[in-house]
Amino acid sequence: xxxxxxEVQFANPGVKKxxxxxxxxxxxxxxxxxxQDIKDNPFCGIQIPKRLIPKEYVKKFNxxxxxxxxxxNSWRLIYSIIxxxxxxxxxxxxxxxxxxxxxRFGY
Numbered sequence: 001x002x003x004x005x006x007e008v009q010f011a012n013p014g015v016k017k018x019x020x021x022x023x024x025x026x027x028x029x030x031x032x033x034x035x036q037d038i039k040d041n042p043f044c045g046i047q048i049p050k051r052l053i054p055k056e057y058v059k060k061f062n063x064x065x066x067x068x069x070x071x072x073n074s075w076r077l078i079y080s081i082i083x084x085x086x087x088x089x090x091x092x093x094x095x096x097x098x099x100x101x102x103x104r105f106g107y
Contacts, residue, residue: 006042006088008035011061011080015092030071031095038069042081042090045069052105061093074098 010016022028037044045067053066063080071077075097082089096104 004084004086004088006039006090008039008090008092010092011094015094019092026073027071027075027095030073030075031077034069034071034077035092038079038090042088043067045077045079048078048105054104057093061091063091063093066093068101071095076101 010019019028019031022031046069048066048068050065053063057063057066057078057080061080065080067079067081069077069079075095077095078093080091080093082091101107
């Protein structure tokens, strides 16, 4: 099986700016590691069932799948995968603490 290359991008300039401006060095290190893990294997996260994907994600980002990457200290990174013939594109949607994650996904 030939592994397709993967590119990691942020969903929009606001998400990229939030990452660039992050003042928590520990969280930023966790996120950088997650981005590398996702680049190495886009399917390393846990797929979120379609029925649980927040409607705001579908509306705001026009996605059809969502994945969760568990970060240390109960943080969550949410991303989507777009598969192509030549490469895989992963779109970073947002990251949040566990409390916000439960609220966003209705747990």
